[in-house]
Amino acid sequence: EDQVTQSPEALRLQEGESSSLNCSYTVSGLRGLFWYRQDPGKGPEFLFTLYSAGEEKEKERLKATLTKKESFLHITAPKPEDSATYLCAVRKTSGSRLTFGEGTQLTVNP
Amino acid sequence: GAGVSQSPSNKVTEKGKDVELRCDPISGHTALYWYRQRLGQGLEFLIYFQGNSAPDKSGLPSDRFSAERTGESVSTLTIQRTQQEDSAVYLCASSLGYSHEQYFGPGTRLTVT
Numbered sequence: 001e002d003q004v005t006q007s008p009e010a011l012r013l014q015e016g017e018s019s020s021l022n023c024s025y026t027v028s029g030l031r032g033l034f035w036y037r038q039d040p041g042k043g044p045e046f047l048f049t050l051y052s053a054g055e056e057k058e059k060e061r062l063k064a065t066l067t068k069k070e071s072f073l074h075i076t077a078p079k080p081e082d083s084a085t086y087l088c089a090v091r092k093t094s095g096s097r098l099t100f101g102e103g104t105q106l107t108v109n110p
Numbered sequence: 111g112a113g114v115s116q117s118p119s120n121k122v123t124e125k126g127k128d129v130e131l132r133c134d135p136i137s138g139h140t141a142l143y144w145y146r147q148r149l150g151q152g153l154e155f156l157i158y159f160q161g162n163s164a165p166d167k168s169g170l171p172s173d174r175f176s177a178e179r180t181g182e183s184v185s186t187l188t189i190q191r192t193q194q195e196d197s198a199v200y201l202c203a204s205s206l207g208y209s210h211e212q213y214f215g216p217g218t219r220l221t222v223t
Contacts, residue, residue: 004152031209032209034211034212036214041216042216042217043114043201043203043214043215043216043217044153044201044214045214046211046212046213046214049211087152087153089153095166096141096143096158096160096166096208096209097143097155097158097166097169098143098145098153098155098212099155100145100152100153100154101152102150102151102152103152
């Protein structure tokens with residue numbers, strides 16, 4: 001059975017304090033790993049897609065990396081506006097649906 | 111351009127009533143998805159439409175749930191005889207095709223009393 005596990009469940013940082021969020025996955029035939037940001041009361045906002053081990057993508061203070069078993073979302077010098085829940089999802093080669101983890105709730109204090 | 115829109119944004123209904131939720135995808139997106147998000151949990155796949163192909167209904171939790179899509183435009187998710195466990199946020203997403211990233215709407219928050 002496909003599984004996506006995110007850790008930690010919640011993370012509290014001071015502004016400027018860099019850290020990483022983890023997404024571990026078990027899936028037969030990965031065709032893409034996705035990161036989304038979700039603010040309270042809103043739908044998920046697309047951030048990145050990673051397709052193969054070793055791939056990295058960056059956007060502003062965020063960098064996503066991928067290995068054969070997990071992905072990391074690195075946050076460099078975060079700001080309070082980076083506070084949100086970050087969701088990881090995988091898509092298999094045999095389908096189109098996304099299987100989501102339960103998310104990491106990030107709070108960045110000024 | 112316009113993103114995915116959903117209506118209503120909030121719906122409160124009594125147990126046993128039927129509800130219809132609407133999704134308007136991004137223009138030109140051939141694929142459309144419905145997900146459910148219970149409080150504090152991740153998103154749970156419900157159903158997927160791709161063009162004129164038969165929909166993938168494998169995520170629907172019971173026969174009380176059904177969905178339709180007219181061509182490559184709007185979709186409606188219908189829940190019959192609602193139960194309290196149906197309370198959740200129902201999210202719609204669309205994509206250019208089955209292999210592209212999905213863009214989500216703001217969701218409909220359903221509360222069954």
